[in-house]
Amino acid sequence: MExxxxxxxxxxxxxxxxxxxxxxHPIPGCxxxxxxxxxxxGLRIFPGPVAGRDVVAAPWTPDASLGDDAGVVAPEFLWAAxxxxxxxxxxxxxxxxALLGRIAARVAGRVAVGEPCIVVGWALGAEARKLHxxxxxxxxxxxxxxxxxxTWILVAEAPPPG
Numbered sequence: 001m002e003x004x005x006x007x008x009x010x011x012x013x014x015x016x017x018x019x020x021x022x023x024x025h026p027i028p029g030c031x032x033x034x035x036x037x038x039x040x041x042g043l044r045i046f047p048g049p050v051a052g053r054d055v056v057a058a059p060w061t062p063d064a065s066l067g068d069d070a071g072v073v074a075p076e077f078l079w080a081a082x083x084x085x086x087x088x089x090x091x092x093x094x095x096x097x098a099l100l101g102r103i104a105a106r107v108a109g110r111v112a113v114g115e116p117c118i119v120v121g122w123a124l125g126a127e128a129r130k131l132h133x134x135x136x137x138x139x140x141x142x143x144x145x146x147x148x149x150x151t152w153i154l155v156a157e158a159p160p161p162g
Contacts, residue, residue: 001134001149004122006142007057011050012118016058018048020092033084040065043077045119047085049092055122056088060137067113078107078137082148085121086133096154098131105148109139116140129154 007015021035028036032043040063047056066077082105091098111117117137124132131152137145 001147003120003134003136003138003144003147004053004055006138007050007053007055007118007120009059009116009118009140012057012059012120015048015050015056016046019046019058020048020088022046026094026097030084032080033088039063043081045081045084047088047119047121055120056085056092057118057120058085060117060119062111062113062115062117064113071113073111073113073115075107078111078146079103079105079148081117081119081137082135082146083150085119086135086148086150087121087131087152089121089135090123090126090131090133090152091154096129098152098154101130101151101153103148103150105146107146109143109145111137111139111145117145124149 025035028034045058045060047058050057062073066073087098121135124134133150136147
């Protein structure tokens with residue numbers, strides 16, 4: 001699966017300011033996008049809509065706590081980074097609480113601790129309560145580091161905002 005055309009670092013920075021769940025987040029302690037996570041605790045990836053495009057994006061610079069002794073981000077954290085952007089690409093505004101049902105990913109390259117990246121999510125379609133999304137972790141130059149396809153399942157009505 002190929003990601004959409006590159007999102008620039010500036011576009012990702014602007015998009016993250018539009019993250020729709022800085023308030024009213026249904027899972028504020030989420031390891032990936034939880035707003036209750038402090039820097040160095042979790043990934044703190046806050047994807048928002050990219051102006052004029054059908055994608056969400058956020059900048060992500062992996063914290064040292066995510067790396068091995070050589071300073072390379074462990075693969076499980078790249079998989080985690082591919083998670084929540086898909087939910088925000090397919091379920092915003094929320095039609096209900098969406099939880100990850102299945103994800104298939106390919107890690108295509110290494111990411112160093114401290115390396116500026118861009119996380120992107122886009123819709124692939126829907127079938128009743130199943131929402132399909134693509135996600136990618138891109139290097140700042142647009143090179144693909146990881147890509148995934150996920151199915152999100154609507155399980156409940158969305159909680160009220162705020």
